[in-house]
Amino acid sequence: MTNYKIYMSTFNVQKLRQDFPNLNIQVHGKPLVYLDNAATTFKPRCVIDAVNAYYSTGVANVHRGVHYLSEQASAAFEYSRQVVRQFLHSSKVHEIIFTKGATESLNLIAQSYGKYFLKKGDEIIISHMEHHSNIVPWQMLCQQIGCVLKVIPINDQGEIIVEEYLKLLSDKTKLVSLVWVSNSLGTVNPVKAVIEAAHKRGAVVAIDAAQAVTHTPINVQELDCDFLVFSGHKVFGPTGVGVLYGKEKWLEVMPPYQGGGDMIKSVSFAGTTYNILPYKFEAGTPPIAEVIGLRSALEFFQTFSWESIKQHKQELLDYGTKVLLSINGVRIIGTAKEKTSIISFVVDGIHPHDLGTLVDQEGVAIRTGHHCTQPVMERFGIPATARASLAFYNTKEELDILVQAVKKAQAVFQK
Amino acid sequence: MREELYQQTILEHNRSPRNFKKLEGATHVAEGYNPLCGDHLWIYMKVNAQGIIEELSFEGSGCAISKASASMMTMALKGKTIEEANLLFDEFHKLAIGELKPDQQPNHLGKLAVFSGIWQYPARVKCAVLSWHTMHGALEKTKIVSTE
Numbered sequence: 333m334t335n336y337k338i339y340m341s342t343f344n345v346q347k348l349r350q351d352f353p354n355l356n357i358q359v360h361g362k363p364l365v366y367l368d369n370a371a372t373t374f375k376p377r378c379v380i381d382a383v384n385a386y387y388s389t390g391v392a393n394v395h396r397g398v399h400y401l402s403e404q405a406s407a408a409f410e411y412s413r414q415v416v417r418q419f420l421h422s423s424k425v426h427e428i429i430f431t432k433g434a435t436e437s438l439n440l441i442a443q444s445y446g447k448y449f450l451k452k453g454d455e456i457i458i459s460h461m462e463h464h465s466n467i468v469p470w471q472m473l474c475q476q477i478g479c480v481l482k483v484i485p486i487n488d489q490g491e492i493i494v495e496e497y498l499k500l501l502s503d504k505t506k507l508v509s510l511v512w513v514s515n516s517l518g519t520v521n522p523v524k525a526v527i528e529a530a531h532k533r534g535a536v537v538a539i540d541a542a543q544a545v546t547h548t549p550i551n552v553q554e555l556d557c558d559f560l561v562f563s564g565h566k567v568f569g570p571t572g573v574g575v576l577y578g579k580e581k582w583l584e585v586m587p588p589y590q591g592g593g594d595m596i597k598s599v600s601f602a603g604t605t606y607n608i609l610p611y612k613f614e615a616g617t618p619p620i621a622e623v624i625g626l627r628s629a630l631e632f633f634q635t636f637s638w639e640s641i642k643q644h645k646q647e648l649l650d651y652g653t654k655v656l657l658s659i660n661g662v663r664i665i666g667t668a669k670e671k672t673s674i675i676s677f678v679v680d681g682i683h684p685h686d687l688g689t690l691v692d693q694e695g696v697a698i699r700t701g702h703h704c705t706q707p708v709m710e711r712f713g714i715p716a717t718a719r720a721s722l723a724f725y726n727t728k729e730e731l732d733i734l735v736q737a738v739k740k741a742q743a744v745f746q747k
Numbered sequence: 748m749r750e751e752l753y754q755q756t757i758l759e760h761n762r763s764p765r766n767f768k769k770l771e772g773a774t775h776v777a778e779g780y781n782p783l784c785g786d787h788l789w790i791y792m793k794v795n796a797q798g799i800i801e802e803l804s805f806e807g808s809g810c811a812i813s814k815a816s817a818s819m820m821t822m823a824l825k826g827k828t829i830e831e832a833n834l835l836f837d838e839f840h841k842l843a844i845g846e847l848k849p850d851q852q853p854n855h856l857g858k859l860a861v862f863s864g865i866w867q868y869p870a871r872v873k874c875a876v877l878s879w880h881t882m883h884g885a886l887e888k889t890k891i892v893s894t895e
Contacts, residue, residue: 683810685784689752689871701784715785715808744753745811 343640349725351376351632362695365730365737370515370543370674370721371699373568375629382628383570386621394620395594395611409620412627413610419630420560420577421551426609427583430618433574434542435465437561438509440576440613441538442469444586445559446507449536452478455504457535459484459492459521460711461514464704466540470509479506486711490517490666498529505535512544516703516719517666518649518674520547527557536582542566546723547645547672549638552577564622569629573622576613583609590615641724648722649673652731656720659738665717673722676703679738682745684716690741691718696734752868753811756861760815765822766804779807779881779892786813786874790881798829803882810874816862817878823859829886831855836883843872 349355352374357364366374386408392401394409417425431437446469450456456470460483474481482505484497492510501508508530512523527537536558541550545567552560559582564573578586588595588606592615597605606612652675656662661680679687688700699719702709709716720734770791779788786809793802803821820839824832838854841847845866849856865875873894884892 683785685810685871685874686753686812689868706782709785715787745758747755747758 343636343644343724345644345725345727348636351378352725353377353380355725359695359697360693365694365696365733367720367722367726367730367734368697368699369546369723369726370566370703370719372565372571373546373723374725375568375570375625376632378632379569379625379628383621383625386624393617405620408624408627409618412623415627415630416575419550419634420575421553422577423553424580427577427580429576429578429583429610429613430623431561431574431576431613432572432619433563433565434540434561435563435574437559437574437576438465438538438540439469440589441509441559441561441578442473444589444613445536445578445582446470446473446479447477448585448587450477450479450506453504454479454506455482455500455502456480457482457484457497457500457505457508457530459497459510460486461490461492461517461519461705461708462509462511463515463540463542464706466509466511467707480504483707484510486519486708489668490514490519490708491668492519492521492526494522494525497526501529501533501535503533505530505533507536507538509538509540511540511542513541513547513672513674514666514705514708515543515674515721516676516705516708516717517668518671518676518721519666519668520544520670520672523557524555527555531556543672543674546633546641548642558582564626564629567629568633569626570619570622572619573626580609583613586613588612588615592616594618636724644724645673645722648726648728648731649675651728652720652722652734655731655735656738659735659742661742662738665712665714673726674719675721676717676719678714678717679742682741684718686745687718687738687741690744691734691737694733694737694740696737698734752864752871754861756819756858757811757815760818761811764805764814764818766802766818767806768804769806770802770804773804775885775888777881777885777892779877779884779894781809781813781873781877781893781895783895784810784874786810786877788813788817788878788881790817790878790885792824792882792885794829800824800827800829800832805878809877810871812865812871812874813877816875819859819861820878820882823857824882832886833883835859836879839879840876842866843875 390401392405394406413428416428482500484492530537538559539557541562545562560577565571595615663678665676684700701716773791774794775792788807791804805817849860877894880894881892
């Protein structure tokens, strides 16, 4: 198999957009301006083709058959696992577990690692800016075993207050779970420093990299995180597939999350033995087509240099922030020093939902609501925000259209 | 071609909502909350011994659709009997989901027909019906209502 990388030295966004079949559709008679990438990303043709190819040319279940199609499917499936391993720079392929998504991965850590290693009175630290998927599983665990949840406060700019985190860390802390990049504030957290401090106290760290995967290269060995999770559909891959990376030493001793086929070695009513990693944590038929699609997504994404991706996204963030702030009555929520291209904002006198509906009529897709981060909304004293989240296929022109749409909405409310 | 949602009447009621206050001596109170979008209302009603709704008011925060709907509801139901209120609730609900065409079918909606286009915006239907479901819940003595 070929193993080559092509680095695009100059970033040609218009050429890139042609790889995404439906980015140029019309909505309500206007060109689509898709600014909701933190919710989900569009898929390049190669991902759509890979998923279609599985369904149209070689459907088979994996790991079970000796026939040709089954061997093909299994090989493709396991090759995807290798691609994910490379993407995360993990040293061992069996440290890569396929799940339904980041949410399931976090629940797996809570129920499997959490239930096995934590006991009553132990402490778990998360931050105030977490997505509900990195809050609720821990709350559920605390209810089940009596451990305690501690929350790192955030400042008015939407950054975690590191001094407070260090104060929260104690000998009782057994686990820290932190979002790398906030989906509602856009904040990029100092994960390496957080991991180092936690390890000094003997606590393990789980990193929610759902939004980080399109923001920065990930090297789990360098980070030294104990767990890391992400979802395929946020990195131009299919929905229904995600990844849990876990250090071998933890995954080896953690009890299985779900029971069923594939995760066993032998089953009898006298007793059942479990399979080796990674299969111990992959019960049942996996989302085969989606895993194959994820491989195409990661290979596609990695044909672009991180330097050019980061530069373009930073330009979009800077320009978007500037032009939105140029509108009277607009306030940005989340002004951390280090941010990804996610801009949450509020407009005086217009509820985010009304804003969302009105800009939608101009073909602009933004998200409005609490973005599954209700504690963040509470912290900033607002019911909801409007959020523009930009991917590497968005343009400055699209941000101009957003601004015009916001101004049109303001005109409606001033009638 | 979708009908215009933010018509003058709706914008007016959002800007100056009628009966936007707490009602002292209310006989029926209920809370309506759509946590997914943040619309949060309290509906207050004063129903007399003859079953007539003498007065209604509302408090809370939310989008223009939810506020305008609540405001217009307090005007539409004042002086109505509980039976008439339940009938209007049913008609408004059908209007919101596109099952009632006000100019084609007999109804008592009057000015409420301004919401006749909302069924074309499915994500906003729950904003429009929140106050109505909450009012209905108050009459049925339901504590907290959600239209999620």
